[in-house]
Amino acid sequence: MSEEILINFTPMETRVAVIENGMPQEIYIERAERRGIVGNIYKGKVVRVLPGMQAAFVDIGLERAAFIHVDELPLPDDFAANGKGTLAINRLLREGQSLVVQVTKDPIGTKGARLTTHLSIPSRYLVYMSGNEHIGISQRIEDADERDRLRGLVEAVVAGLDRETTGGFILRTVSEGVCEAELSQDVQFLCRLWDTIEEKIKSLSAPSCIYEDLPLNMRALRDMAHSGIERIRIDSKETFQKSIDFASALVPEIDTVLEYYPGERPIFDLYNIEEEIQKALGRKVELKSGGYLIFDQTEAMTTVDINTGAYVGHRNLEETIFKTNLEAATAIGRQLRLRNLGGIIIIDFIDMVDEDHQRQVLRTLERVLEKDHVKCKVTGVSELGLVEMTRKRTRESLEHVLCESCEHCQGRGSIKTPETVCYEIFREILRQHRAYDTESYLVLAAEAVVDMLLDEASDHVAELEAFIGKTIRFQTETMYSPEQFDVVLK
Structure with missing residues (x-):
């Protein structure tokens, strides 16, 4: 199976497409003003504890408070034997308390971000986990001998570090087949990064961002690139150069597949990706x-x-x-x-x-x-x-990411027919007639509704005028939505 990655970069937006056998399979979009925050670490402040939900809201400096469940909190040693289900969250957290958390889910719709206190930092081959010294291996690595080899290498590297505590590590799928030197480089990088994070945790006040994950174009190189990738094409010269530097330092094995794409034809037109995006919105x-x-x-x-x-x-x-x-x-x-x-x-x-x-x-x-x-x-x-x-x-x-709710239908996916709106207008006129004494009525509505009132529903309009003994006039408002109307007393 042939596989390549296309990276389309502009100052406002970065887009990444994963192509398999000439067909787009995955598309990622990150906008400069709305970058995802999954993986970011914050020093937050607990603003509300909800014992009934076994959860709490934490202010991490975003527009909406983030949400954390009791299962995502560390347990005190003396409560560990009781199990999480028996421990009330208000015994672990209090309002105003500072809490170091990591985002596991971006804010989606009206929901705030989801948080955990089980912090982890990814590199090319490993994921560093603070708070424990467990060494785990991705389930996608199925060969038992390879799993034993990788675990032995990481244990040897960790044992050789001059540190009191190192934390735990999980070997990612791409670590299959790598040598000790590469794993050692990743372990040392993650330990240095964690030392920097710990310093920020001590010095910064809540709410503040402690660690920010890489931008999309760099995450694509770190997380998506693997030995089966044939090409990684980038259409920005500056981003390409940054990618070369990043790959040399962290992902040297993909140096040979990185390509700068200078073509006049937009890079996303190579595999009809723009068309696939439009189809994916339908x-x-x-x-x-x-x-x-x-x-x-x-x-x-x-x-x-x-x-x-x-x-x-x-x-x-x-x-x-x-x-x-x-x-x-x-x-x-x-x-x-x-x-x-x-x-x-x-x-x-x-x-x-x-x-x-x-x-x-x-x-x-x-x-x-x-x-x-x-x-x-x-x-x-x-x-x-x-x-x-x-x-x-x-x-x-x-x-x-790309769309918003329709202002006409409020996200329902359908709007009222002109006929339905006409009948609503008739009911509103009757309501106004019973409440107020006026000489005539002026109805303001969208063009399709006014056309129906003057044509197909004209008989009903005449009957209504005869019933209330008042004149009804109509006026088209081009700025009105199909469902919007006003009945004006004249």
Whole structure:
């Protein structure tokens, strides 16, 4: 499988696309004025403790207070044996208390950031964990001998450090096959960085930012680049040079795949990425067979509906449904990554009678999700025939980054018809007639509504005028939304 990364940089916005076999699979967007804060470490102040929710709100200097649950707090030694469920949060936190926290989820919608006190700092091959000396290994490294080798190397490096406490380390997936020298370099880098963070924790007052994660273009080199990447193309000369310096210091093995892209054609046009972004913002996703998917993203969950559409098959209905569902399972895995959808996801595959077909579709979905860098869990098929799954949500989806709620429909996704608005106007005129004594009425409304009042609903207008004994006039307001109107007493 060929894989490359494209980095499009402007002073206002950085965009990264992961391409597999010529198809965009993941798109990340970070704007200078709205940078994500996942991974940032803050010295915050507890502003409110909620014993009933076993949680607290912490001021870390953002517009909205962040949220931390009792499970994300360190337990005192004398309470460790009791378990977290029996320990009240108001015995751990008090209002006004300073607390060093790390962001695990960006603010999304009306929700503040999610926090933890279990601090961790990533480098190329390792993740440093403060507060414990455990050495863990990514589950994606499956070879037992390689796991033992890596653990032994890190233990040897840590044992050779001239430090009283070192903290713990987790070996990331990209550490598979690396030598002791590279791991040693990462361990020393992380220890020096943690020393700097500790100094800031002591000197800065709350609320303040202690540590800020790398910008998107550097995170792409640190987290997304691996030995299978063929090329990393960057369309900014300055960013390319910074990437060369960063790679030389932290990720030397990708030096040879970094390329500056000077082409006149925009870099995101190389694989029709702009077109894919537009498609990813829509509800409907066409399948090659003629079927289609419908994505609906709500506050609580995302639902995916599969339809055969124009696909009629060649044999029988069951075979048509099976092939459509198989194609849909592959497309859904890609769309979840492309749209960066997280949380609870409910998939309504077309009902299949054959249990073997159900198992194959579910297995196809699970196989596609194995490629996802974000943790996914498929719980199986429910009694209603729905596939329930979760995908870890840390950052806002592509739609939330690029779009906002429609001012006309307030995010409902639909607006009232002109006919509905006309009837609302009639009811408002009757209400005004009973409350006030006036000679006539002037209705201000959008063009489509006024057109209907003067044409299709003109008979009703005449009946209303006869009933109230008053004249009703209409005026088009170009600035009014389709649902907006005013009844003016004259």
